[in-house]
Amino acid sequence: MDAVMLVEQIDPHGHRVLRQRFIGGGTECCVGRDISCAIVVEDEHAAPQHALLTLQEDGRVRVRDLGTRNGTRVDGNLVPADTGTVIEQGEIIVGRTRLRVRTRHTPIGQERIFRREFVRRHRTILAIAGVSACVAYGAFLQWLDAPPSMLRSILTAVLVVLGVIALWTGVWALATKLNHGSWHVRVHLTIVSIGAAICAWGYWVAGLVAFATQWSARVQTGVVIVGAAAFAALYLHLREATHYERRIVLALAGAATVVIGAVAWIIAIGVDDGNVGRVDLGPDVRLEARRVVPNRDIADYLAEVDKLKLAAGRERQKSLLNAPLADADD
């Protein structure tokens, strides 16, 4: 098998801007600003003839610096002027230009399963389902309020929901168009509408469950649902619309989720923790609803109320620590 060398030029964003293949032992590839070079770089920090890559019979590559002022680096190390460096693969820096070299010695990973295929394949039906769920939730909320003119309220809610979804989808589709050249509207529509539907209906269902089980951590649960759905949606949007690596996308989606989670938390429990007028009634009541936990009797409950003396005392201690009483010198 002939020796092969693949040279790629990488721009500062990590994107490939050039790829060239060289076949056969003894093939040479000159890198520099001179147009006689096989790879011409537009880099004022590179010499006209900067580096020479020689593909050896054994399939490896010898990298030599052609006596430049800035030198040539392979994986961060300066190439010795006389002997050069022999590599199987690596990143070569010429001036400020990055080149990636691969040979037959470079291991190739296993084929991975393409996970987004499901969304891609069923994007039409998924988008329709997601948008319907969102619209249904908007209409449901209006119906719950039983407004005087039901039709008008529901219509308004549906339009608002559709508008928000359209705006959000449009932004991501535009980003995808700029990065990839195609819009992927239905994919983004699927992500946003299913994410929003999970948030909305999930929060509502969590309320039901919280009442049935008398679960005190309902606010936290709601925030977790919203946070998880927001994280998944943002991650998928970013993967679809950008070239970023997985870990960068994870980090971006995570950071955005933390911000969204914080906002959801503030909305759910109120900004001012020290608000002395806030009365927490517990989960919303469901009339005649099935309940998992048995009722307490009064005596049992009054024993609970008795514990409030301690709890209120703790609140007072906290309050006194935050703002000590005037004239408390004794």
Add this chain to the structure above:
Amino acid sequence: MKFARLVAALWLCGSVAGAVGQAADPAKPTQPAEAPAEGPVEVPTGPPPEEQAPAGDTIDEAAIDADIASQELSGEAQTRLDAARDAVVQIRGFFDTSESSAFHGSGFAVEDGRRIVTNYHVVAQAVLYPRQYRLEYLASDGRTGPLRVLAIDVRNDLAVVAADDLELPALKLRTEIPAQGERAWSIGFPLNLGLTITEGVANGLVENSFDQRIHYTGAINGGMSGGPALDTRGRVYGVNVSVITGRQLVGFVVPAKHIPALLARAKTPLDPSLSAQQLRLRVTGQVLAYENEVLEALPETAGTQSVRGYALPTQISKHAECSTVDEPSPHVRVRVETVSCWIPARIRVQGGVSVGGLSMQHRILQSEGLHPLQFERQVNDLAEAPARAGAAAHVAPFACRDALVSLDGFDARISTCVRQYRLFAGLYDFDVTVVGIDDTQLALVSRLTLQGVGFDSGERIVERYLGALQWTP
């Protein structure tokens, strides 16, 4: 008629609450963050004193004097003022070493002339923050000197103060309540304008008030608190205490019959070396004793009112009063019937902090064809109480417990919240909300609020309240 009495009682509560901007609802008192203990508040009508035009030079002063002399009533007022002038002092409170007063009120000499009676709320800051505030008197002859507090009666808003070197001509007390329509005068230092007398009519004891207050139809303004209220014979029938702001000439006077007991207590005066904490405990103790009497007094018959199958406690305590209020419904297809009960008793422990209040509000919601989910939404919205009033300077945040509880004949979600007062560790606010959850067309939303009660006492009232709620189909 009932509604009129409710309004009167509300006014009274609001007025006793003192320096508030408006008449207050017992359930939702307005509490300014840190009002100085100035007592009654300036009625916001009429031009400010500075703007009143002085008499012109062209007017014949002798003619005016003659005119005034011919007016019998004004002459009488002058006589009253002259007789009382030397017995009345202005009481001023200073912050730390400050030279300008932080608050001021009035007081008058009684007994041997060495004891000065005033309102508790005039000296409250100095009692509660003894290292921060000091009191001084300003006598009619211009003398000034330090005052110390000998005894306080938080419940009746009275205090006895004294100065070492001060001896004034004493006023005589009249311990009977004046008859309705009897002419009366109030003396004090309104708005720091100097000694002033106002003329009016005593209107007897206020109806439906647990605390005895004499209704005085005449002007009482901020700074006149603690000043004497005089009858036709120059005797003190009471102490100016408060006024309803935004109304006309509705003032209140503490009857003088509470003064002798306080003077007796002043014989063993408050130890000046008491710490702030000990003084606050004294105040708390007086509040708790008062509440024990007012809130926990069991009614002769346990009163309930039945609305659509629910038996709702009304006479939760002997002194509770109720009315059925016509409340606007939150939704056209929900009918609301409201029964409100309260105890018209409040005491003011600090500027902006009144305690001792109880109020109950039972609301029965009847769905008129709403889907259960829609009705549920209305019930939850209605149960979601407006935030309780209270400044972070005075109270700590609420701690809450909620649970589904089997009550007598029905199941309910009960949410109880309790918060403690920062200054008075023995006082708590309670807030209990009960929502019936058995029926998809009929719901009970009931709320009990207690303001500034002892924890055990509050717990007993909550128990009494929950025990009395009943559903009998």
